[in-house]
Amino acid sequence: MVQPSVERVSIPYLHELKKKKEKITALTAYDYPTAKILDDCGVDIILVGDSLGMVMLGYETTLPVTMDEMIHHTKAVTRARKRAMVIGDMPYLSFHLSLKDSVMNAARFIKEAGADGVKLEGASPQRLILVEALVEAEIPVMGHVGLTPQSIRKIGGFKVQGTEEEKAEAIYRGALELEKAGAFAVVLESVPQELAREITRSLKIPTIGIGAGPDCDGQILVIHDLLGFTTGYMPKFVKRYADLAGIISQAVNDYINDVKQNRYPEDQHSYHLKKEKAGPFLQRLRKKFGQGKS
Numbered sequence: 001m002v003q004p005s006v007e008r009v010s011i012p013y014l015h016e017l018k019k020k021k022e023k024i025t026a027l028t029a030y031d032y033p034t035a036k037i038l039d040d041c042g043v044d045i046i047l048v049g050d051s052l053g054m055v056m057l058g059y060e061t062t063l064p065v066t067m068d069e070m071i072h073h074t075k076a077v078t079r080a081r082k083r084a085m086v087i088g089d090m091p092y093l094s095f096h097l098s099l100k101d102s103v104m105n106a107a108r109f110i111k112e113a114g115a116d117g118v119k120l121e122g123a124s125p126q127r128l129i130l131v132e133a134l135v136e137a138e139i140p141v142m143g144h145v146g147l148t149p150q151s152i153r154k155i156g157g158f159k160v161q162g163t164e165e166e167k168a169e170a171i172y173r174g175a176l177e178l179e180k181a182g183a184f185a186v187v188l189e190s191v192p193q194e195l196a197r198e199i200t201r202s203l204k205i206p207t208i209g210i211g212a213g214p215d216c217d218g219q220i221l222v223i224h225d226l227l228g229f230t231t232g233y234m235p236k237f238v239k240r241y242a243d244l245a246g247i248i249s250q251a252v253n254d255y256i257n258d259v260k261q262n263r264y265p266e267d268q269h270s271y272h273l274k275k276e277k278a279g280p281f282l283q284r285l286r287k288k289f290g291q292g293k294s
């Protein structure tokens with residue numbers, strides 16, 4: 001466990017870490033027990049990502065996730081948090097229509113769910129206007145460029161972005177403009193390490209990488225990927241630190257076998273009547289309800 005050096009992670013603290021070249025740690029969480037473990041371990045940022053649609057709700061993409069679902073899960077996470085900064089991820093279509101509705105949706109994360117800020121994908125001119133409006137409304141914003149899963153239909157798959165110069169330039173410019181618009185940090189997802197290094201050097205705000213190499217100011221992973229709780233396709237950048245799916249399968253199989261073989265529950269898992277009361281007590285029950293009744 002790391003020794004957390006602040007009682008509550010703040011934006012100035014994260015900026016200080018960048019200055020001191022101390023890495024920022026971030027992970028996703030979507031529920032109370034997971035968030036509690038991450039917070040106790042001293043992770044700096046807990047992101048309630050819209051990845052919840054895929055890893056918790058079983059959708060193929062993040063697109064169906066709603067504001068209400070995000071608020072529900074963010075509330076569970078903030079109930080568990082003592083030290084970490086909690087960021088709520090703005091789901092698809094919650095910040096694409098009117099500026100007013102977008103600000104109101106972002107404000108729900110703060111007012112209703114107790115989050116410390118929001119994350120939103122993209123750096124189009126409209127997005128930058130929104131970032132400015134959110135900052136003006138005292139809502140801290142984490143940007144997100146590179147692979148932006150909400151654009152999956154346009155991108156055509158979860159693949160590395162910015163390998164060609166034109167796209168790399170757009171990602172670079174996007175990150176710079178997000179900083180200018182007031183974002184306090186920016187996620188770089190699935191971009192070449194060399195590009196992430198250049199962007200990280202150019203920005204005053206921290207970069208948080210996922211599939212962006214080791215030179216970002218911090219790293220984030222989806223907790224289910226790190227724990228081996230998800231099965232199936234896994235991006236190259238994921239490091240599995242555990243095989244939770246294997247551990248759970250083993251435990252559930254053991255349980256099924258124990259129940260079938262009458263090995264569970266044992267005496268230690270059972271309640272008993274007091275010995276002196278049991279005889280007459282059971283006799284009366286039998287008389288009333290069954291076996292003892294004549």
Ligand code: KIV
Binds near residue numbers: 047050052189220221
């Ligand atoms: O939704 C999410 O979990 C994310 C992270 C992968 C950065 O956006």
